[in-house]
Amino acid sequence: MIRVALLVAGKDLRIERHSRVLLWQVLPFGVTALVLCGLALGATHAGHSSAAPGLFYLVMLLVALLMINRAQVIEGSPGTKASVATLGLDPAGVFLGKALALAVELWLTGLVVLAGSVLFLHTALTGTLRAVPSVAVTLAALAAAGTLYGALSGGGQGPATLLPMLSLPAFAPLLIAGERSFSASLHGGSLWRWWLISLVALAAYLALGILLYGVLEES
């Protein structure tokens, strides 16, 4: 399972490196969305208000939806799907690999958007750095849940609104926990309790994905 996961993750990341969708489309979109959100609040106040962590996760949610769809679309053409199906890859390994690749992409984007929040929203640097571990766990949980819901929504072949409609209820607790944890890093408060919720969600979505991804692929 781990061998297949590393193989699939390596393949997905190599595809992103070649296509440069992350670099030239997703990152500029994320930074632009962050700046626009900050402007809506008033750039000088956004970082000092309780809105900055929420804005960060709002932007990451939009980025995650784009990347989840993209991760499914690269497997989506009928010919590719059929050929890869004949390789007999372990579905649990495929799920883990796709979730890992998506997590890496979200981590990279998250770092840029965090830097953007320091630069444009004036969030405190030390508090932002303190938030990095909890952000990493929350984004990993988003990646695991997103990979599962990406398959559930038809693997990039379903209606465009299906993925957000299905996944938003599942993402909401993750986003709330991430936002609370980021807020605690910036303004003080119970950081670990929210971080733990994200960690439990990550473990739960990984377990669900390992169990269900094969069934979703078949259906």
Next chain:
Amino acid sequence: MDQTSPVVALRDAVVLIGGFPLLSGVDLDLDAGSLTVVTGANGAGKTSLLRLLGGLVTLSSGSGVVSGVDLKSGDLRELRRRVGWLGHEGSFYDDLTAKENLTFAARALGRPTEEIGRVLERVGLTARASTAAKRLSAGQRRRLGLAWLLLRRPETWLLDEPYASLDDEGRTFFDQLIAEVVHVGATVVVSAHDPLRSSTLHPRTLTLAGGLVVGDRS
């Protein structure tokens, strides 16, 4: 699997997708080492028949056994491991190079990556090894699909309209390769709009219409 039993045995096979019949009761026996061409108009059920034989769609009613795997109660994942699929839409990752696609397949199959150079040479793509699949011509993409199959060496080859967009040289190359794999005992099923023009291959030709076999000529 019993060596004397057919590789493919379908009885009144029906495939429904969303209640619409793609195959409406197909009876078919194919032996190991045979070459069969499935012809018919668009929507006749050619691709659906190949997908059924590859375990890529489920049997709605009737019965069927392919490579020893029961299509109703057997493990379709196991069947997929035994077949090779070459689709007319492209059978690989467009953003990866030809070599990267084959490296992925070789690693997934646990095959040594040294074989990649050999199969690329066999299909005449050595010079395009570092070219992204999406930048290959239609004929070169077909050859890359064949290289993927040569790495796999499956028991059953399912080739969905492999001659589309091929020039005469490409057709001759495909014919030679098909003759070789049939000679070593693989079962090959090819879908095509028209009967083969090949002078070297002498396949059994099935004609489909409306999801039914309406012609069978050896």
